[in-house]
Amino acid sequence: MRELTVATADDMRALGVQMSRTLKPGDLVVLTGDLGAGKTTLVQGIAAGLGASGPVLSPTFVIARVYRDGRVPLVHVDAYRLGSRVEVDDLDLDADVAEAVTVVEWGEGLVEGLSDERLVVSITRSSDEADETRHVTLS
Ligand SMILES: Nc1ncnc2c1ncn2[C@@H]1O[C@H](COP(=O)(O)OP(=O)(O)OP(=O)(O)O)[C@@H](O)[C@H]1O
Ligand SMILES: [Mg+2]
Numbered sequence: 001m002r003e004l005t006v007a008t009a010d011d012m013r014a015l016g017v018q019m020s021r022t023l024k025p026g027d028l029v030v031l032t033g034d035l036g037a038g039k040t041t042l043v044q045g046i047a048a049g050l051g052a053s054g055p056v057l058s059p060t061f062v063i064a065r066v067y068r069d070g071r072v073p074l075v076h077v078d079a080y081r082l083g084s085r086v087e088v089d090d091l092d093l094d095a096d097v098a099e100a101v102t103v104v105e106w107g108e109g110l111v112e113g114l115s116d117e118r119l120v121v122s123i124t125r126s127s128d129e130a131d132e133t134r135h136v137t138l139s
Contacts, residue, residue, distance in 0.1 A: 025098065028097065050072055051069070053069055119139075
């Protein structure tokens with residue numbers, strides 16, 4: 001397990017860029033953390049690092065978006081509204097978990113069946129509302 005302190009949103013994007021360097025097709029990344037923790041901000045960095053163009057928006061209302069123009073396709077899922085196990089392959093993604101990097105917000109307890117292994121990124125905020133620092137653990 002790795003523990004990091006991330007001071008700003010730009011630093012969170014930089015962490016995503018750094019993470020993207022080790023990501024390869026078939027990888028599953030599960031993001032946990034409260035509303036506004038910085039999950040989508042991290043995905044913005046992952047997408048940029050993979051070379052995907054175009055803005056990464058929160059996929060909350062569409063559940064998933066696929067960014068195809070980077071080094072590896074990126075599937076970005078927001079499972080917030082899904083109450084049961086997500087079969088990402090059942091979503092109309094037109095891309096397979098095996099060939100993409102799949103990053104799932106709110107995916108804990110829902111997407112474990114998609115892959116034997118996964119990277120879990122937990123983001124927590126400071127109890128001080130004015131403090132933008134996030135604590136991130138990678139396991
Ligand atoms: N250190 C930081 N790391 C990440 N985001 C930060 C940080 N400091 C401030 N922010 C801001 O916090 C907000 C995080 O929002 P973001 O959409 O990434 O959260 P989220 O975890 O995806 O939330 P949701 O569960 O609603 O999808 C952004 O507005 C971002 O600019
Ligand atoms: Mg989000």
